[in-house]
Amino acid sequence: MLVLITYDVKTSDREGRRRLSKVAKKCMDYGQRVQNSVFECILDSTQFRRLKYELEELIDETEDSLRFYNLGDNYKKKVDHVGAKPAYDMEGPLIL
């Protein structure tokens, strides 16, 4: 299934910026960055739970927030892209 992950991490102090880069790196491990703090990840439910747990461990819940949008298996009809930085299709042919 496709999970869309967005986050807001408070970056006014050094600790916050450190958290931000950790969150970004973790999301990068699981999916592709489609916009600055927006990631699309193709996960099964186990992977999704693990990622969610790992991200919750990284953030400061009083300052930061995470949002997970579950787009299911038939996500292709639900996503439309306009403009620069088109994303690749993780489930289509990957040929370089």
Next chain:
Amino acid sequence: MKKLLNTLFVTMPDTYLSLDGENIVVKQEEAVLARYPLHNLEAVCTFGYAGVSPGLMGACASRNIALTFMTSSGRFLARVIGESRGNVVLRKEQYRISDDERRSALVARNMIVGKLYNNKWILERATRDYALRMDVERIKKVTFSLTESMKLLREVEDLEVLRGIEGAAAVQYNSVFDDLILQQKEHFYFHGRNKRPPLDNVNALLSFAYTLLANDMRSALEAVGLDAYVGFLHRDRPGRASLALDVMEELRGVMADRFVLSLINKKIINEKGFYRKENGAVIMDDETRKKVLKAWQERKQEKIVHPYLNEKVPWGLVPYAQALLLARFIRGDLDEYPPFLWK
């Protein structure tokens, strides 16, 4: 049934693959071309001289991602394997069967029955769908003789006899294979199988498709814990994945031959994509190879109902399903190996 994960093909020779976190990163002169999370992949296949970092090799091995290196023409070079997986008891039983000619013959027989059955139905379907465009009578003769060969196979318990029947059936099937090519006939024709090197366009395509299928088959066998190098019909030879070739027998026609035919008949490729080297070998150009790989990946996503499991699976998981059934047979859970009978 497991999920069919994606395969990454790298056909650009001047690239380097490395590991970053959980991502595979494809670089070309330090510029990052692409990055993909490893958990979405089940195989990485490189053509030409793409280099790979040891870190990535380790990561692929430990995650059971098949990492294969091939020459730009698609000839197999090397493969990275990690620890042996699965069950040693299963593998030892596999070796015992392989050492016993009669038991080997009984398994191999089912695989050959699968092959003849599937090839017969490829021809039957063609005569039904394109009755006006081919010599139906000639093809019917072949399908009849394939049926006869299948009857002969019932009693066979000897590998040599089995090979004889299989060989004769292959000659029959090959004799009408050219009839199934309906488009671009002046450039794509089949006058017999030739390989190492393939000498015409169709043989180049067939060789390439068989290599892709063999890679999938080999990874599937290893994923269920079998030894892909110890076969029943194909005997041991260093560096040859005999068991992968055995199971492939029943899948060659339905997965590779039909794939090649549809590339030609649907004009996905054309003769401009092929060139001939001095030694007569016919090679695909990069563009055509990419088209073939793309079509192969798309074909693997198409779903069918597995005739034995009665479950909807993508074509790409058929090698895995057969590996699973073979492992069940070797373990003693099934009385006979059920070949893939396509219809």
